[in-house]
Amino acid sequence: MIRLGSMLPQAFLIGITDLVDLIGAEMTVEWLIRIGTELGETQGPGLEGDPEGDLNYLPMCPFSHELIRYIDMFGERPEGFKIIVDYVKEREAADEDKVECPAVSSVLCLLHHAYRVKRAEMAGQKTLHLACKSPLTGSKTAYNEEAIEKAGVTKKDVDKIMEKSICVFKFVKEE
Amino acid sequence: MDIKEADKLYKNCMKILVENQHPNGGFYASPPGTRYPFIYPRDHSICILGTISAGLLGEAKKGLEFMLSSQKPSGEFSQRYDVDGNDTSYKDLQIDGNGLILYALNQYLKATGGLFFESLADRSFCEQYWEAIEKAVYFILQNKNEEVNLIHTINSIHEYPAYEHGFEIYANSTCCAGLFGAVKIGEALGKDVEEWRLHAEQVKEAILERLYSPRRRSFIKCIRVKYKSSEPIGYDAYASSVIDIDAVEYAPALFGLIDEHDLRNVNTVKRIDKLLWDEELGGLNRYPELWDRNNGGYGPWFHFTCQLSNHYTAVDNQYMAKKYLGWVVNMAHDYMMPEHISTVERFEMWLEDYTNAKILRDSKLKMIDLIKEHPKWKEGFAYVTMPLIWPHAEFIIAYNNYRKKFLNKS
Numbered sequence: 001m002i003r004l005g006s007m008l009p010q011a012f013l014i015g016i017t018d019l020v021d022l023i024g025a026e027m028t029v030e031w032l033i034r035i036g037t038e039l040g041e042t043q044g045p046g047l048e049g050d051p052e053g054d055l056n057y058l059p060m061c062p063f064s065h066e067l068i069r070y071i072d073m074f075g076e077r078p079e080g081f082k083i084i085v086d087y088v089k090e091r092e093a094a095d096e097d098k099v100e101c102p103a104v105s106s107v108l109c110l111l112h113h114a115y116r117v118k119r120a121e122m123a124g125q126k127t128l129h130l131a132c133k134s135p136l137t138g139s140k141t142a143y144n145e146e147a148i149e150k151a152g153v154t155k156k157d158v159d160k161i162m163e164k165s166i167c168v169f170k171f172v173k174e175e
Numbered sequence: 176m177d178i179k180e181a182d183k184l185y186k187n188c189m190k191i192l193v194e195n196q197h198p199n200g201g202f203y204a205s206p207p208g209t210r211y212p213f214i215y216p217r218d219h220s221i222c223i224l225g226t227i228s229a230g231l232l233g234e235a236k237k238g239l240e241f242m243l244s245s246q247k248p249s250g251e252f253s254q255r256y257d258v259d260g261n262d263t264s265y266k267d268l269q270i271d272g273n274g275l276i277l278y279a280l281n282q283y284l285k286a287t288g289g290l291f292f293e294s295l296a297d298r299s300f301c302e303q304y305w306e307a308i309e310k311a312v313y314f315i316l317q318n319k320n321e322e323v324n325l326i327h328t329i330n331s332i333h334e335y336p337a338y339e340h341g342f343e344i345y346a347n348s349t350c351c352a353g354l355f356g357a358v359k360i361g362e363a364l365g366k367d368v369e370e371w372r373l374h375a376e377q378v379k380e381a382i383l384e385r386l387y388s389p390r391r392r393s394f395i396k397c398i399r400v401k402y403k404s405s406e407p408i409g410y411d412a413y414a415s416s417v418i419d420i421d422a423v424e425y426a427p428a429l430f431g432l433i434d435e436h437d438l439r440n441v442n443t444v445k446r447i448d449k450l451l452w453d454e455e456l457g458g459l460n461r462y463p464e465l466w467d468r469n470n471g472g473y474g475p476w477f478h479f480t481c482q483l484s485n486h487y488t489a490v491d492n493q494y495m496a497k498k499y500l501g502w503v504v505n506m507a508h509d510y511m512m513p514e515h516i517s518t519v520e521r522f523e524m525w526l527e528d529y530t531n532a533k534i535l536r537d538s539k540l541k542m543i544d545l546i547k548e549h550p551k552w553k554e555g556f557a558y559v560t561m562p563l564i565w566p567h568a569e570f571i572i573a574y575n576n577y578r579k580k581f582l583n584k585s
Contacts, residue, residue, distance in 0.1 A: 043249075047261045047262070047263050048265075
């Protein structure tokens with residue numbers, strides 16, 4: 001049940017699925033990226049995550065609780081979310097700069113990645129998003145293989161960190 | 176207290192402080208390769224106060240420069256930074272950082288002026304960072320609840336929202352002292368800071384009225400309130416008080432908001448000493464054992480023990496000041512101090528609790544290894560996070576106060 005005081009995150013998630021119907025996946029994706037970038041700007045330079053060697057990781061997904069609550073209420077993988085993730089994967093497959101794309105496992109990775117990229121950029125760093133796993137049970141890990149290669153590590157290195165985390169990335173100082 | 180040993184510890188504290196300041200100005204919370212190789216505004220500010228007390232004003236200035244340049248666009252100082260001043264925080268708002276930086280900056284300004292404040296005080300430094308000072312003040316005021324005139328935070332000194340989310344005493348004392356500090360700086364620069372003074376007075380009055388319990392004759396820890404803008408706060412989801420004893424209930428006097436001799440403070444300190452002095456190990460615990468959030472086992476903390484010694488020094492109680500500082504001198508290892516100590520038995524109890532609850536994580540497993548590798552383990556002690564830089568700064572401050580009062584040394 002949604003208590004009124006905590007309905008906003010759920011309203012936002014409903015809004016995403018509605019927007020896919022209203023304006024399509026492409027525009028919805030752009031909208032999520034714009035939100036992430038704008039919020040990143042308000043926070044200033046920053047590098048998130050726990051360091052492990054040259055890589056950084058997040059032990060937990062910051063959005064997992066709200067996402068799971070949403071799925072509990074509206075059922076497994078709403079169509080709107082699936083359309084966005086499929087669209088992004090298709091778009092990235094054709095992207096020449098795939099190395100800079102997020103490893104998307106859920107719709108909120110787009111928002112999060114844009115936020116992380118903006119804050120790192122303000123700190124003079126580029127972001128490589130190597131892997132990510134949705135907090136939903138049974139979901140597969142999403143990798144950005146080009147980013148893994150560029151980071152100078154192997155998928156095995158990344159998997160080792162993924163055993164205790166949900167998202168692995170690397171910050172690289174901009175020349 | 177063995178004065179020769181205390182002097183040696185003092186000298187090493189200065190060395191540790193200087194060695195753990197990165198060339199960019201940030202003081203590590205613990206040295207690179209240990210548990211906290213980052214810059215935390217809370218620890219960092221106390222290190223700045225330690226350098227000021229030790230007369231290391233160049234180091235203090237560098238530390239302030241680092242922090243004032245790393246402020247977030249909103250005016251907030253983050254929970255944690257890397258050595259380049261990038262925000263690497265992983266916890267929610269800890270607003271005491273804003274208060275502490277402003278307070279430390281004013282202490283620096285005063286120290287640079289000394290007896291010749293008008294001619295010598297480093298006004299140009301404060302002028303250079305005036306915009307950052309303004310933003311830091313506005314950020315504090317944004318978090319002031321207009322119904323009760325207290326500052327709202329999510330975390331405070333123990334980084335423990337369960338007991339600190341709301342109007343917490345350390346956060347309020349540091350922010351109030353920071354506001355008064357900003358007023359002093361503004362006055363020195365000829366700025367109009369009358370509005371800030373009114374806000375600072377309001378917060379001070381609210382601390383003395385709402386965070387003090389006349390029946391207990393003690394300050395209390397926190398008024399728990401979920402949202403800063405809840406009005407009326409009686410309807411807030413968390414609305415309740417935390418009346419447990421906490422070493423930081425001494426904060427109003429520590430940051431100069433009330434006189435050390437004020438009975439409200441004297442009685443609060445009595446309560447802290449009675450309930451938090453560790454009968455088995457000596458030294459001062461930070462809060463009751465039953466909160467059961469005691470990484471490495473429940474036990475006394477060096478920096479809180481140093482802090483409270485300042486009260487006894489200020490009220491001329493040399494016996495108690497010696498008892499507190501003497502414990503710090505005796506329990507330091509190789510003239511260095513950990514975050515806190517515990518016994519092997521208590522360590523095992525904590526380990527059992529955290530293992531059964533499945534809440535041990537990587538960083539804690541590493542910490543456990545280091546505790547067991549420390550030479551004191553074989554003597555029955557758990558030395559947790561060794562060294563932590565913060566208590567070295569607190570010892571410098573406390574021992575200087577003690578020497579000035581009782582040994583006639585400046």
